[in-house]
Amino acid sequence: MRIPEHIGIIPDGNRRWALKNGLSKEEGYKEGLKPGLELFKLCEKVGIKELTYYGFTVDNTKRPRTQRLAFTQACVEAVKMLAKENASLLVVGNTDSEMFPKPLIPFTIKRQVFGNGGIKVNFLVNYGWQWDLKDYFIPDEKSPNLTQLIKSRNISRVDLIIRWGGRRRLSGFPPLQTVYADFYVIDDYWPDFKQEHFYHALDWYDKQDITLGG
Amino acid sequence: MRIPEHIGIIPDGNRRWALKNGLSKEEGYKEGLKPGLELFKLCEKVGIKELTYYGFTVDNTKRPRTQRLAFTQACVEAVKMLAKENASLLVVGNTDSEMFPKPLIPFTIKRQVFGNGGIKVNFLVNYGWQWDLKDYFIPDEKSPNLTQLIKSRNISRVDLIIRWGGRRRLSGFPPLQTVYADFYVIDDYWPDFKQEHFYHALDWYDKQDITLGG
Numbered sequence: 001m002r003i004p005e006h007i008g009i010i011p012d013g014n015r016r017w018a019l020k021n022g023l024s025k026e027e028g029y030k031e032g033l034k035p036g037l038e039l040f041k042l043c044e045k046v047g048i049k050e051l052t053y054y055g056f057t058v059d060n061t062k063r064p065r066t067q068r069l070a071f072t073q074a075c076v077e078a079v080k081m082l083a084k085e086n087a088s089l090l091v092v093g094n095t096d097s098e099m100f101p102k103p104l105i106p107f108t109i110k111r112q113v114f115g116n117g118g119i120k121v122n123f124l125v126n127y128g129w130q131w132d133l134k135d136y137f138i139p140d141e142k143s144p145n146l147t148q149l150i151k152s153r154n155i156s157r158v159d160l161i162i163r164w165g166g167r168r169r170l171s172g173f174p175p176l177q178t179v180y181a182d183f184y185v186i187d188d189y190w191p192d193f194k195q196e197h198f199y200h201a202l203d204w205y206d207k208q209d210i211t212l213g214g
Numbered sequence: 215m216r217i218p219e220h221i222g223i224i225p226d227g228n229r230r231w232a233l234k235n236g237l238s239k240e241e242g243y244k245e246g247l248k249p250g251l252e253l254f255k256l257c258e259k260v261g262i263k264e265l266t267y268y269g270f271t272v273d274n275t276k277r278p279r280t281q282r283l284a285f286t287q288a289c290v291e292a293v294k295m296l297a298k299e300n301a302s303l304l305v306v307g308n309t310d311s312e313m314f315p316k317p318l319i320p321f322t323i324k325r326q327v328f329g330n331g332g333i334k335v336n337f338l339v340n341y342g343w344q345w346d347l348k349d350y351f352i353p354d355e356k357s358p359n360l361t362q363l364i365k366s367r368n369i370s371r372v373d374l375i376i377r378w379g380g381r382r383r384l385s386g387f388p389p390l391q392t393v394y395a396d397f398y399v400i401d402d403y404w405p406d407f408k409q410e411h412f413y414h415a416l417d418w419y420d421k422q423d424i425t426l427g428g
Binding site: 057059060062063129133136167168169170171172175176178179180181182183184185208211212213214 | 350393397426
């Protein structure tokens with residue numbers, strides 16, 4: 001079976017899950033932590049090399065304050081959980097903004113190794129595609145050519161994106177790494193994560209031909 | 215009914231259609247012309263304002279020569295067909311390359327008006343996302359800030375992408391315009407285009423909430 005090297009995760013549907021379960025919208029976010037860890041462990045098991053989680057984007061921060069605080073807190077908690085696993089973590093996002101959670105700044109500077117390193121995990125926190133591409137090509141002092149310097153340059157090309165919550169869109173997921181990515185959508189909300197979701201996505205991916213645009 | 219302003223079209227599956235019908239791969243491309251015109255007329259009817267067709271990309275030109283000549287020829291024919299309609303056409307792609315069909319160069323310089331203008335049509339011909347974004351931000355002589363100058367700057371944000379042929383990927387479709395686009399996939403091959411495909415896509419789009427990442 002052909003396994004993707006790099007999976008992107010869009011864990012959507014937390015608010016709709018909360019409403020469905022009689023909670024207020026912001027209460028949905030913390031329900032996404034356990035599925036995040038469960039998915040991480042499945043990726044370990046099948047040998048995924050790199051994993052990029054959509055935490056929140058600059059666009060998302062326009063939501064009501066209670067929601068913003070709740071999803072920001074969930075991101076901080078997610079990093080604490082991951083720190084107990086085997087992983088190399090890089091947080092990618094705009095740290096110059098008030099919206100960036102300060103406790104996560106150290107993880108943006110260089111990839112932090114937890115345990116024996118294990119899977120590369122990229123975590124998008126206050127990520128913005130405009131921010132990412134601001135210096136896409138800048139003049140290099142040493143040569144007259146231009147140098148590619150996207151902010152997310154340590155995130156490699158994504159093979160497979162899995163999105164929960166039924167929406168069929170990228171919602172600002174890093175655009176250059178996903179130019180050729182295969183896109184699998186699960187209708188269930190992210191807090192209703194099941195192992196089968198992941199295995200179905202892998203089965204589907206195994207049947208795709210990979211051409212990288214060719 | 216909420217109608218998208220701008221639809222992106224990925225007319226995939228021509229080669230698979232040809233094989234299924236006992237033809238050689240390159241014979242599939244010309245079968246895509248009639249559906250292209252039919253779809254254009256449906257868009258006119260429902261009031262779509264802008265339409266971006268995926269012709270071929272720089273990546274696609276790595277395919278065998280017979281295929282490359284066939285899809286290039288189909289693009290030239292498509293423009294001839296469109297010239298008999300009401301449309302404002304802009305061809306977007308890398309004209310500095312040998313792979314770009316010379317007869318289409320005049321359409322890359324400014325939007326050409328056919329008939330009464332009608333729908334804005336963008337046609338991606340030898341389009342490459344790296345080429346598009348090469349000058350994404352360049353220093354502006356008049357100000358110390360950087361100016362956004364993507365090559366496809368006359369293509370607006372895409373609301374809905376419809377892809378035929380079952381693949382769930384963008385395959386190098388302009389990445390910045392599709393950051394928030396909704397993505398609808400039809401399993402039938404493009405030469406098997408049916409009006410219902412289009413109407414189903416519109417029905418589905420009508421049910422999506424549009425948040426632009428918010």
